Amino acid sequence: MNDLASKNGFQTGQPASAITGQLLGIGTDRLTDLKDEKNSLADVISGLLSAADDRSRDKLRALEGELKAHSATITVVGQVKAGKTSVINVLTGHPGFLPSDVNPWTSVVTTVHVNKPAPRGNIKASFQFFERDEWERLMRGGGRLGEMAKRAGASDEMERIEAQLLDVRRKSQERLGRNFELLLGQTHNYDRADTQLIERYVCMGDPDAIDAEFSKQGRFADLTRAADLYMSLPQYPFPFSLQDTPGVNDPFLMREQITLRCVRNSELCIMVLSAAQALNTVDLALIRLLSTLDRRQLIIFVNRIDELERPAEQVEEIRASLNATLQRHGIGSVTDIVFGSAKWAEAALTGRPGDLPEAGQAALLDWARVANVPREATDPCESIWHLSGMPALIRAIGDRVAEGSPHRLMQKVRRDLKNVVSQSYASILGEGGPTGGIDRVNLSEAEVQGRVKAIVASLQAELHQDSQEILAELRARLGAASEQFVETTVAAMIRHIEVYGIEGQWECDPMRLRVQLRAAYMGFARSIRAVAQRVLGRAADEMTGVYHGLLGEPGRTLRLEPPMVPQIPAPVAIGKTIVVDLQGGWWKRWIKLRRGAQAFAAEYRTLIANEAQTIVAEIEEQQVAVVEAALRRALQEFLDEHAQTLTGIAKAGGVTQAGLRSAVGADRYAELRKQLEAAAALLDADLRAASA
Known part of the structure; x- marks a missing residue:
């Protein structure tokens, strides 16, 4: 240097x-x-x-x-x-x-x-405007937090924000005229992406010179929700x-x-x-x-x-x-x-x-x-x-x-490829005759459908029962954490008021609640992941058993890989703002309107309980429900896919219809089998290396 x-x-x-x-x-x-x-x-x-x-x-x-x-x-x-x-x-x-x-x-x-290629043609820049309902929520005082803050006595802060937003809307309508309403929900695409173009859609300019900036025709930052650029x-x-x-x-x-x-x-x-x-x-x-x-x-x-x-x-x-x-x-x-x-x-x-x-x-x-x-x-x-x-x-x-999504994607692709190889191998065996397949299948179409139906019912019942138990435990932990936070916070507030009066400095720190909620969610994540691995693993084993029963001894080497466990997202709902995060003068003004610490405590308990419940509800609706739906979908798609293959082989009954045998001869069949076996060996090695 x-x-x-x-x-x-x-x-x-x-x-x-x-x-x-x-x-x-x-x-x-x-x-x-x-x-x-x-x-x-x-x-x-x-x-x-x-x-x-x-x-x-x-x-x-x-x-x-x-x-x-x-x-x-x-x-x-x-x-x-x-x-x-x-x-x-x-x-x-x-x-x-x-x-x-x-x-x-x-x-x-x-x-x-x-x-990353653009979704259509040679698009280099794409700008999406707010949908009408999104804009209306913005104008209604900020949605849930605005309403809560108003009820809690922080209306002056919210009124100031609303006044700013109304001013933004007024100037937008003056500048854009009837196009203001027409632009909501639209997307503008361009075959170029330069700084000047981007500024039109994402920059409103210096707020101290907002009038001058809004006077410029073609600025849309007040309406733009998202910008996508490709390079x-x-x-x-x-x-x-x-x-x-x-x-x-x-x-x-x-x-x-x-x-x-x-x-x-x-x-x-x-x-x-x-x-x-x-x-x-x-x-x-x-x-x-x-x-x-x-x-x-x-x-x-x-x-x-x-x-x-x-x-x-x-x-x-x-x-x-x-x-x-x-x-x-x-x-x-x-x-x-x-x-x-x-x-x-x-x-x-x-x-x-x-x-x-x-x-x-x-x-x-x-x-x-x-x-x-x-x-x-x-x-x-x-x-x-x-x-x-x-x-x-x-x-x-x-x-x-x-370590993240590319790794998970490639693991998923390996497993899916391994199963495609198994399905193709099973189809070749099911072609029948002297070309390397089996003379006849061992199960009828009705028998295959019966066995698959029983497997589907059993796995769905197992998944439902186990997931409901885990969800009940999660709700109990979330509720207990919320109640404990409310009680300890109210008690601490009352003690503070009794000792220092309403003039003392008081801050409610919800981080303790968030730590407990996160711990509860991560416990749910571990439990649901374990259930998913067991149920999806059993699905692979059970369906492998149907292939073995259908194809007999020639199909004994065939083994399915379980689908990947769906990704469990971080509980980001825990990080959103709630009214107790707002530390301003409105707390004292609100307290002054109540008569005594105990009278205040009842309303405060309701306020903080409602806010804690919004986090709990969002965890269940936007995190837990998404995970559960993804798991059910992964299981169902796996079962449906192999049910179709098994039913198709059983329906053919060992006699080719319009498949490979009609297009190629015995030598080609042998070549295809070798190719599939080689691919299976390669994928098996990759899967073992990745899991290690």
Whole structure:
């Protein structure tokens, strides 16, 4: 790093166009492994297409489509001005591409799809407007929280927000006229994606100059709900989508609800924090969100260390403070905490490190004293890129993504391929005659249907009984946690009022409730996962038994793989804002309207119980119900698929109809059997390696 310390160290380096591709590829090893793994499975599918029957061929093409369409979804959240948009721009190699001028009133989720094909043609940018009912909820004072806050006495805050929103709507209608109503629910698609276009849909501009901004024709940020952008970056070997969220601390909940929905459906969450704050004074909304996630789903990127005077010393101090804050709120340690600077990364990508301010250069040199930069990084821009933390962030993304949905997808594809091979093998055996099949099947069509019907009834009954027991236990734990929180909080409030009166400082901290609710949900997740593994495993064994009974001894080598257990999402509902999260003067005003601590306690107990119940209800409706439905669907689809194959073989009765035998001879049958057996052996080895 001595070259950076030299006078000219910040002025040298490769041209920006030459170095950008080189820099983005650093740290992508795990993503390359994923690409190789996906290509290997694609080759297996391609080879099997020629050996499969018509039904199996359709299944193979569907699996091929799943592999091609899949990308890991990564949600980026963070404090205002923490630099999350700048981080996304740097990760895509386009500094300044996404505008960071997002007004607090907008609710735009901007997603950059990297190496993922657009749904239609050559679309590069797609912008979706709010549906009419979404806009109406926004205008009704923020939905549930607004109504609760009004009943609790916080109406003045809500009235101020409503006045702002009404002003936004009035100016939107003045600018757009009758098009205002027509635009709701629409989508605008473009064959280009540039900063100027994006600004029209996601930026309302400086709120202090809102009148001037609204006067510009063609701005739609007040109506835009989501923006999807598509770009090709060959430096990244595996496709992914980066979601830039508007925030989770919006009093009227629209942005929070959208962000929580993004997190619920994403593979990974990158929390961008500012080094100057790093959860010391961060909005509690971020803490709430962190507390709902599995630590393997989370990467924390502490940005803006270029603003520290002594990053070589201060980074470790910030790390210790950050870990202490996470421990204090019951989150625990996070595996991936990366420190860096989007500004340094921009300087490296543009090849203009000399444009960094003097303070930023001094911080860079100080950080270079302790940071780990590979010896082979001889170009100053490459060294600065390492110091910016981006290679470490990309590497962490690859590690987390490799453990997530791509891994689950490829495991699912392997199991499905193994079952397609088994089905194709069974169909060949069922073709009958001297071509290598069996002379006749051992079960009639009615007997197969009877056995399958009994298996379906038994498994569905088992799943229903076990899931209901687990759900009853979950409801009991959720209810107990809620009741305990209400009672202890009310008791503490009464003691506080009796000792200090209503003038004392009081804050209700619902984090304790959230920790208990999360523990209850994770217990449910473990239990339902165990039930799913047992029931789906039994489904595979039972249906394998029907194949054996149908085909006799020639089919004894055939064995089905159980379907994958559905993914159980993080309980992000726990992280949403409830009225007791609001710490403002309205508490004292509300208390003053009550006569005495005991009179206050009854209403307070009702208020807090209702709020706790909203979390419990959302966990059941949006988390538990989704998991249960996915499990039932996985079981039913597996049983239906193999029931069709078994019934088809039994119906043929060992005499070919219009299948393989009519098209090829005995030699080809033998070749197909060898091909299927080879594919089965390869998939078996892959499955054993993946499970190990």
